[in-house]
Amino acid sequence: MWLLLTLSLSACGLNAQTFPTRIVSVPTVPTNTLAPVLTMTPRFTATPIPTSTLIPTNTLPPTATPFIPTETATPTPEPTRAVRGTVNNRSASVRLRAGPGTEYETLRTVPSGALLIVIGISSDLAWYNVVLEDGTEGWMLGELVTVPERTAVPIFATAELTARAATPRAAINLPTRAPTIPARANTFTDILAYCDLSQFRSEANKVFRPNQNLSIYWTWFARTAEQIQDHLDAATYEVQLERKDGDLWQLVRKLDDYDNYRTALTRAPNGRPEVRWFVPIGTLEAGEYRVSYRLTWSRRIEDGDKSFGPGGDEEINTGTCVFRVR
Structure with missing residues (x-):
């Protein structure tokens, strides 16, 4: 940009000397241009969704938590x-x-x-x-x-x-149905009611004298005394003594009074609870005899290994034992 300057000088009088006018061009001084200032544009931020303000409720007073003791299991000794x-x-x-x-x-x-x-x-x-x-x-x-x-x-x-x-072996008390005779081991004059079963062959084919007092016996064992008691409450034994007459077996006596000859509960050699019955039959005349044994249950029971009674593994238990008197 150029600036035009006119300078006029006036003097007193019209005849004043006139001087030529010089036109001077004054260069324009550039001004410093400031660099543009960058401003950070804030990013869009999500507007939070308003939350519901919970209405305060009445706080219940704390109640005491009852202490329920837990039973400590007693380790079972290995048999x-x-x-x-x-x-x-x-x-x-x-x-x-x-x-x-x-x-x-x-x-x-x-x-x-x-x-x-x-x-x-x-x-x-x-x-x-x-x-x-x-x-x-x-x-x-x-x-x-x-x-x-x-x-x-x-x-x-x-x-x-x-x-x-x-x-004698120590007896175990049962809560109900008290024993009627002392616990004892069987002897030679005790006849196992189901001796004809293969697992009891050492008891089979016994021979007695007419003057010997005899008894018929049987046993029941389980894993716990409670299972024994359960059996006693549900079991019915039908045991009878028969004598051979020709080709037939004639009834001599029914052992319906068997519950009067039950022992106290004892520990069998394998450590399990066991109960026995020893029903006396006295002396017998010479002849061939048979014990007929039948066991049923009014409901299903367990012995720790099997179930017995209605719907169980074994609903009826039967056996015989033939012996002689001579």
Whole structure:
């Protein structure tokens, strides 16, 4: 941009000398142009959705939380593994004695081949403490018993075995239906009601004299005393004694009074609760006899292994036992 400047000078009078006028171009001084200032445009932010304001409610006063104690489970001891044995063939039969020695009473004779559960052996290794298949406990001379796992048999002091022979098994009290006779082991003159079953062959084919007082017995065991009681409440036994007459069996007597001859609950050799019945039948005349046994239940029960009664694994339990008197 150019600036035109006219300078006029005036003097007194018209004849004043005139000077030429110089036109000076004044260059324009550039001004500093400020750089544009960048301004940050705020991003769009979502407008929060209004939330409902909760209406305050009355706060209930705290209540005491009842303390419910929990039962601490008592560990169940592991049962001792059963060691099995057999009566060997060194003799046709072996005496089962009430104690570890020949001075003890003979409970019965056991035929060769009979199966046994071996509980222990005397410290002199001469006598085995054994249990027969029907649960009868006693002692046998060691050399007449074959035990494949002899090293697994616990060794007891002879004094301890003697004490076992003299001490009856401890009874377990039941809440109802009290026992009617003391607990005891069976003897030779006790006839197992279902001795003809294969697992009780050592009890089969017994022969008695006419002057011997006889009893018929049977047992029941379970895993708990409560299961035994459940059985007692639901079971009905139908047991009768018959005598052979030609080709027929004639009724001699029904053992309907069996509940008058039930023992206290005891521990079987395997550690389970067990109850027995010993019903006396007195002396019999010479002849061939049979026990007929039938067990039913009014409802389903359990023994810890199987169920019995209506809808159970076994609804009816039956057996027989043939024996002779001569």
